Amino acid sequence: MAVVATETPFHVLAVDDSLPDRKLIERLLKTSSFQVTTVDSGSKALQFLGIHDDDASTVSVHAHQLDVAVNLIITDYCMPGMTGYDLLKKIKESSSLRDIPVVIMSSENIPSRINRCLEEGADEFFLKPVRLSDMSKLKPHILKSRCREHSQQDQEQQHQQSDSNSNDCSNPTNKSHSDSSRKRKAEDNEEILPQKNRPRHS
């Protein structure tokens, strides 16, 4: 069957230590037209992403050697060794990976857990068992992050006063996205300011 692909499908890396769950998430993702890679642990996920546990905090060059770009990472929370939360932290600590949207899955509905993940930078939290209807929530996060990435590239290009305009994101709505994403960046920066330095009034 000849299929003319107009664009490469988005690639999702799914992390889950449970074999039946891996099969399920893979099927859910494939049914939703994603390209899927599944791994059974956080450390294997990091390996696939091209970073190693020990040097995750440093700027990683390995990630640029990835054969296939990863557009989103979806991971189980409860895993032996490295939990989904630990994996999330490592991804956010990596300058080359932090912009990849991360979704956490868990069979337990624990608000403090959910909040902790979202605060650490997870884009979405799915309660297991994950359903087909949950899959439609993934693409917006991928597109949001891509537009943010392209707007950053635009800014860098302007700084360098580059002549060439090789920009992959030809989406006409990019401008509005980049405005809002830049604004969001500014807000993010404010949130990072250390709270403890503020004077406390009793």
Added chain:
Amino acid sequence: MDYTNLRRQIISMKKSLFDQGYLDEQFNQLEELQDDSSPNFVEEVVALFFKDSSRLLTNIEQALEKYPQDFYRLDSLVHQFKGSGSSIGALRMKNECSMFKAHCNDRNLEGCRRSLQKMKREHATLKQKLETYFHLLRQVGPPERAVNSWK
């Protein structure tokens, strides 16, 4: 081969599995994911569950026999079991796992032992029933989903 009769059997069996609480809505979700590109998906994922859960049952049994019992580890094993059980819609199994976890929490060894026996029975029963169900499905020929008309 009487396909009408077979189909009726399949529908009736599935209804009974749901009515008796062996399966829940998640099983329907699995069947919805099955199509021409993945014609044996449900049977495959169920097979993976039974393979995985058999291993877990053995580990749980071993962990219970160890002295002193490591309730933290026991809870973790049952948690895994519960998770994958819920992924295939195994309702009774899921509920029995919750009971087991409660016993772990109370450090109630006898409760855990009783729960394990129940889990093993439920596990064997569900396996047998689903094997029959898939056998019936295969008999009607190319992949056919049981009709959800009675939902």
